Amino acid sequence: MKLQPKSMPIDVSNLKTICSTCSLHELCLPAELSQSELDLFDRVFDRRRPVKRGDYLYRAGSALHSLFAIRAGFVKSSVMHEDGREQVAGFHMAGDLLGLDGISTSQHTCDTVALEDSEMCEIPFMSLEKLSREIPSLQHHFHRMMSREIVRDHGVMLLLGSMRAEERLAAFLLSLSQRFAARGYSPTEFHLRMTREEVGSYLGLKLETISRVLSRFQEEGLIEVRNKYIKIIKLEDLRELASQRGCST
């Protein structure tokens, strides 16, 4: 799909993250920084890291070194039941900050894996703490991002604890829709990057149920489905179905 320049020598300076020119910097960690602060931020965090589909960023039990901001791509994180049952804890896309779970004990508690070829900005956590002591607005924004994760999780708990299958799936599609929209993509047409099984795990349902409900939504003319391609046709009706829960992020 993507053209890859073959044997061109790579200019290292281009590998720098350069938040100041990144289109995500309104969504991402350096949001709210002034130009001079941004420059400082750039100087400290210059590690960019490509990640291939299927690569793990970290696994449960591994030590926390860095947080990762997603520059591009799509990622899932999941917690494991020791009997092997997997619970998907979240899907993440450009601008999201990963690895927050590892701060608690300096060990990650979930696995995070790329669902498509992606690119991460690696942010050594020690450096982030140090820099955020020097830049109050960075500190505050970091706190807000952690808090947002907590709020998001509460949304998922509400969904898992008290919504029916249709409501869950409607809320899920709407949440994806909003998040794509916030990143400049179409809110009504997109490709699911995950399997039905992964959606099911996230929503506390079985893959067959996901499939059935998607089919039902299609029959009712709410959406169009073809494999992973989704087109939302009646956004309003979906919203009503999900009881219009703002569903976070």
Add this chain to the structure above:
Amino acid sequence: MKLQPKSMPIDVSNLKTICSTCSLHELCLPAELSQSELDLFDRVFDRRRPVKRGDYLYRAGSALHSLFAIRAGFVKSSVMHEDGREQVAGFHMAGDLLGLDGISTSQHTCDTVALEDSEMCEIPFMSLEKLSREIPSLQHHFHRMMSREIVRDHGVMLLLGSMRAEERLAAFLLSLSQRFAARGYSPTEFHLRMTREEVGSYLGLKLETISRVLSRFQEEGLIEVRNKYIKIIKLEDLRELASQRGCST
């Protein structure tokens, strides 16, 4: 139950929080601080606040001013579905830090209410951010507490997403047990401070199911139940039932 000195004039100096002498300071926000840092902390956060059963600390939509550290008592927080369905998001006890959800947008997203007469340490958030810029170990510990909340929430998501009723309740009882133990209370005998309905909401089950499963556990000799009083008899078997998920906190 508790003797309350009647008309004794109250010495205001006793109302100070004085983390340095608080039995919780190993569990609570000032954990890991040196003596001199602790003194500084004491000087900044001297607001103690009693809360009566049924009082709200904050409600969804209200502005974030302070975080609250629980000094004594028991509290629940819950998110509301706009149709009125309540989802209990957590139960909290001494040493827990409340209000983190409000940092994201400077507005709280859940309601937090005391389930018994309690006492809070009020921690103005701005001051906390300021102080944590000056005391790295405070900063780090605060980050750990936020992260711990995220990890805890993942645990709940796992529970809600992939455990059966018995497993959920077993995990819940074990979690309470551990948390009481960490605070110096009996891990095997305690009073539930919440109703069956609230437990049910937290676990994504109906109150009748909670009641039935508790009865079944009792029949099987795993626990003894009398109203809100719980005695755990076969801790190991319970653990096995819950597939021994460390269930956080």
Add this chain to the structure above:
DNA sequence: CATTGATTTTGACCTAAATCAACCTACCCT
């Protein structure tokens, strides 16, 4: 382009938990 393995759809059937309903119990409150 044929083969293979993963993913998805659909149907038939089953079960865990919800719902509905009746009754019991404890603890407020005047």
Add this chain to the structure above:
DNA sequence: AGGGTAGGTTGATTTAGGTCAAAATCAATG
């Protein structure tokens, strides 16, 4: 002290979603 009310138990019945199974579709590979 006793009547009211919130909370709890238990049983009968229903149902949403799970489980099992088979077939269809898709995507990767040599």
